[in-house]
Amino acid sequence: MRTAAITYHCNQRITAKDVLKRSWYVRVLGPSFMYLKFRCPQCRQEGEAFIEQGRWSEDLLREEALPLPRVG
Numbered sequence: 001m002r003t004a005a006i007t008y009h010c011n012q013r014i015t016a017k018d019v020l021k022r023s024w025y026v027r028v029l030g031p032s033f034m035y036l037k038f039r040c041p042q043c044r045q046e047g048e049a050f051i052e053q054g055r056w057s058e059d060l061l062r063e064e065a066l067p068l069p070r071v072g
Helices: none
Strands: 021-026 033-039 048-051
Touching: none
Parallel strands: none
Antiparallel strands: 021 033, 033 048
């Protein structure tokens, strides 16, 4: 079963306590995005992610991953 999570290049999971900046990137045409700037808890490198509005949920930053529903 797959889980919803944001990970960095070193495969470390990013949680709410690792987020440095969070803001909406609103576009006139097309979908809007949630912008996250974070620091990886393992390698201490800064990273960023753009997550489409339809896929964004606060659950992505939880300590434990929630199971995604199976499709198909």
